[in-house]
Amino acid sequence: xxxxxxxxxxxxxxxxxxxxxxxxxxxxxxxxxxxxxxxxxxxxxxxxxxxxxxxxxxxx
Numbered sequence: 463x464x465x466x467x468x469x470x471x472x473x474x475x476x477x478x479x480x481x482x483x484x485x486x487x488x489x490x491x492x493x494x495x496x497x498x499x500x501x502x503x504x505x506x507x508x509x510x511x512x513x514x515x516x517x518x519x520x521x522x
Contacts, residue, residue: 473479493499 474483494503
């Protein structure tokens with residue numbers, strides 16, 4: 463498993479990886495600016511916010 467993480471780390475630090483990260487970040491910010499998408503994001507946050515990551519029961 464460490465081999466995969468090493469490869470991902472090397473890619474992320476490479477110029478090509480930096481461009482990919484920058485592009486993905488820019489697209490995510492543009493997506494989040496759209497009011498329709500923003501309401502979807504807020505809805506997901508409110509649904510997932512109460513879970514706390516403890517692996518409790520699933521909502522009905």
